[in-house]
Amino acid sequence: MRTEWVTTGSHGTVLPAGGSGQCRDGKGAGMKVLVAGGAMTPFNRRKDGSSWRDWCRDAFVGALADAALEKSSIDALVVASESDFFTLQVNPASMIADTLGLVGCRSCRVEGGGASGHLAVHVGMAMVLSGQSRRVAVVGFEAAATHLDGKTVGMLLSHSFDSWTDGFTGVSSTSIYALSAMAFMERTKATVNDLAAVAARNRQNARANPNAHLPLDIREADVAASPVVSSPYRRLDCSPLSDGAACIILSRPEDLPHTGRARVRISGTGAASDRARLGDRSDPGRFRAKETAAARALAAAEITAEAIGVAEVYDSYSGAQLQALEALGLTSDVVADERAGRFASCGELPVNLSGGLLGQGAPVGATGVAQVLATAQQLLGSFPGLNPQSGPKYGLADSHGGIATTCAVSVLEIQ
Amino acid sequence: MTQHRLTLDLCMPKGRLTPYFEALAQGKALAECCGSCDRVQFPPGGICGHCGAADLTWTALSGTAAVIHRTDTPDQAFALVRFEGAKNSAVVAVANPDVQSNRGRLVISSASAQGLTIELQGKGNEHV
Known part of the structure; x- marks a missing residue:
């Protein structure tokens, strides 16, 4: 198959033109993939003695119940986790298949940094669309908060970029994101107050979410008063390291029991990658791969960005949410819209009603799965928090991995 | 709860980027020059960031760099810089974070032989 390449940007950033969004996801054939059900554990810093295997099982059992399915009906498992360093479990997919009683099922593991969970959803969807599997469980997990000390986790995550250059400078994820945010702020005139508003709002949104890691009653001033991590980012501008798991089950409508409840369809997906090193990008403040991924997902869903009425956006840092909203095409002037309250819970386009990574938390492999689940539940009005x-x-x-280096976007549609 | 300690003593060949890392260990900036479009890039990436060509040759740079953005942690500083002669930029550690300057020079990293580190310099240096 010939690979097409598209060139974006004045400096010729080259992005592959393929991706799951390009194939229209079976629109023409009338093929649909539904989120049959889903569940997640609380995202937090676990202190109850439970293990990551327990979290995966809890999420899976909850998803089966939500989908009104029996375990025996699942014929494929897709596992997402970012790092085996956190668990010392290489080949986690086979271990989780065993733990969940899915021995004999097709199983695999998907890894794409912070996009791992979301890419696993895309892989699960491809399995259903291809006819390889009828009901796919996508399980994302990470034990990022308690298995290792924060300094070690930070060191490991610093190798999410180019470990041969960036990683070995000793630079942290926060510092790389800070440099990107500074470029964004210089271009858009966004201020630290705009960043703080995002950080505070997402924590406020998380207060209604019983699974959230950081449901905080804070304001912008609290963000500004928190310790500097890497200027301009302060502690409350940063998402936490979390433990937890999430699971969704994907299937075609004809392979699901009739429950009388509405379900949500994944009507478009898109993915893309960018240069791994910030310095190799023509504009280090711009998430170009996310632009491409979003365009593909929207095209596959045959809608424009204006049709989107709710969004769960990858806010690993407060500024990253604004950078993401710009790249996703959900605003023509992200700073003006942020200041006008457009992205507030009662705004025209509510963003991160779950609390996002900043509020709900970020167990990396589970994050993207939980984002898709939250979006589906919000469309149904059943999210256990703000809707x-x-x-x-x-x-x-x-979702994205690296610094918007590996990007995954999905459009969901209520049926 | 069980405790485990994992110690890794990694030895990683750098393949065709070996000359770059050997120069870096001496505090020297060795860049790639594209045989197709003449673009110079530092740090190198293996393919041209502009045209995608893979016929690249090594070329030495002066090692001086201009700071584009700088971020400070409580005890360190990192910057996005552009090395003189290069078209791309690079994330570097700052060896002397107490100095405020928009110019610097590549130095041997004290933390690692592989990381890019600059020492800020030039007239107008101001100690914070």
């Missing part, structure tokens, strides 16, 4: 008031038809979930 959109307008009853939107379409929602968008967005």
Whole structure:
């Protein structure tokens, strides 16, 4: 198959033109993939003695119940986790298949940094669309908060970029994101107050979410008063390291029991990658691969960004949420829209009603799965927290690994 | 709860980027020059960041760099810089974070032989 390449940007950033969004996801054939059900554990710093295997089982059992399915009906397992260093479990997919009683099923593991969970959803969807599997369980997990000390986790995550250059400078993820945010702020005139508003709002949104890691009653001033991690980012601008798991089950409508409940379809997916090193990008403040991934997902869903009524966006840092919203095409002026309250829970386009990574938390492999689950539940009005008031038809979930180096976007549609 | 300690003593060949890392260990900036479009890039990437060509040759740079953005942690500083002669930029550690300057020079990293580190310099240096 010939690979097409598209060139974006004045400096010729080259991005592959393929990706799951390019194939229209079976639109023409009338093929649909539904989120049959899903569940997640609380995202937090576990102190109850439970293990990551327990979390995966809890999420899986909850998802089966939500989907009204028996374990025996699952014929494939896709596992997402970022790092075996956190668990000392190489080949986690086979171990989780064993733990969940899915021996004999097709199983695999997907890894793409912070996008691992979301890419696993895309792989699960491809399995259903291809006819390889009828009901796929996608399980994401990470034990990032308690198995290792924070300094060691930070060192490991610093190798999420180019470990031969960036990683061995000793630079942290926060510092790389800070440098990117500074470029974004210089171009858009966003201020530290705009960043703090995102950090505070997502923590406020998380207060309604019983699974959230950081449900905090804070304001912008609290963010500004928190310790500097890497300027301009302060502690409250940063998402936490979390433990937890999430699971969704994907299937075609004809392979699911009739429950009388509405379900949500994944109507478009897109993925793309960018240069790994920030310095190799024509604009280090711009998430170009996310632009491409979003365009592909929207095209596959045959809608425009204006149709999106709710979004779960990858806010690993407060500024990253604004950078993501810009790249996703959900705003023509992200700073003006942020200041006008457009992304607030009662705004025109509520963003991160779950609390996002900043509030709900970020067990890396589980994050993208939970984002897709939250978006689906918000469209149904069943998210156990804040739900959109307008009853939107379409929602968008967005994740990335590295610094928007590996990007995954999905468009969801209520049926 | 069980405790485990894992110690890794990694030995990683750098393949065709070996000349770059050997120069870096001496505090020297060895860049790639594209045989197709003449673009110079530092740090090197194996393919041209502009045209995608793979016929690259090594070329020495002066090692001086201009700071584009700088971020400070409580005890360190890192910067996005552009080395003189290069078209791309690089994330570097700052060896002397107490100095405020928009110019620097590549130095041997004290933390690792592989990381890019600059020492800020030039007139107008101001101690914070």
